[in-house]
Amino acid sequence: MHRQVASPGEGAQGIAQCRGSVALQQELLPSTCLSSSPSSPRDHPGGWQHPSTQRRASGWWERDLSLALDMSGVEVLGSQEPEGAGTCTEDVPSIKEIEQLLNTGRPSCNHVDEVWPNLFLGDLQLLYQTQENEKLSLIPKCVQESSQMLHTRDSSSTTSSAGSTSYETPVLSDLQRLFWFRGGSDNHVDQVWPNIYLGDAWAARSKTTLQSLNITHILNAADGPYNINTGAKYYEDLQIEYYGIEAFDDPSFNLSIFFYDAANFISKALNTSGGKVFVHCAMGVSRSASLVLAFLMIHENMTIVDALKTVSAHRDICPNPGFLSQLRDLDIKLNEERNGTRASATKEL
Incomplete structure (x- = not known):
């Protein structure tokens, strides 16, 4: 009933x-x-x-x-x-609201973080021995013998491993292990190369911060209505030249089609009198970091290993596996071009 x-x-x-x-x-x-x-x-x-x-x-x-x-x-x-x-x-x-929620946090690329009282979230690095010599044994010889990190811009880049005919692009897993040796920071913005600043959405929206750094150019790697939708109008009162790329932090996203355009924009900014460029995405660790790495590889004659070490010395970055794989392909292409140029020069002699 x-x-x-x-x-x-x-x-x-x-x-x-x-x-x-x-x-x-x-x-x-x-x-x-x-x-x-x-x-x-x-x-x-x-x-x-x-x-x-x-x-x-x-x-x-x-x-x-x-x-x-x-x-x-x-x-x-x-x-x-x-x-x-x-x-x-x-x-x-909505997905947009969830993404905006994620963008409000502070980036961290630590091996382990306490995300809740007595609850820690980390990576595979904790499974390995922590002694330095045992860590180094996991890194291939070509990576260990890579050049010292470059901190100043010069035209020759003679100390780079790109100048060595024996250089071979490391496999993806070996490149990922380079992130174990982090010595940078997770600030809202960091200078990772002379007059190149890498940061997050908070810094991109902070006009006071941009003015204090005397930023003249901005490259937004997360442009568009579903990302960091600032746009050129947002910076009209700052007289900043803006370039936006509507990229998504997804390993399947093809960021490589923007490598050369982004690198050329950064190069143009640096060659402008008093030029300073701020490159950002949501967190400043994947999309924007990948574009800065591409610039160093294309215009500063660095290998991917040199570029990763250079940027990581100042900021903790974590390009997703898809972007890192695309940068690796770029490294192979550039290395082949360098080897071809050297071979042609040798024949002419």
């Missing part, structure tokens, strides 16, 4: 029955829908969620409630919700 719960507006008896329905709902619904304050891991037996992710599409709880009422033998009449039922009214956040 089913007990019927009347809809609102059917007299005092119906109202009383609705109050009973509300009490039943309060027993069945999660606390995140019945209270506006976020719950903690201890208060939420089903697992803690960030307050910004506690929003749910309206209607989901009605389905769960209907199922629970069917199982308990209660039939609900009418579709109008009782007053005070405490429903979730906000929609599920």
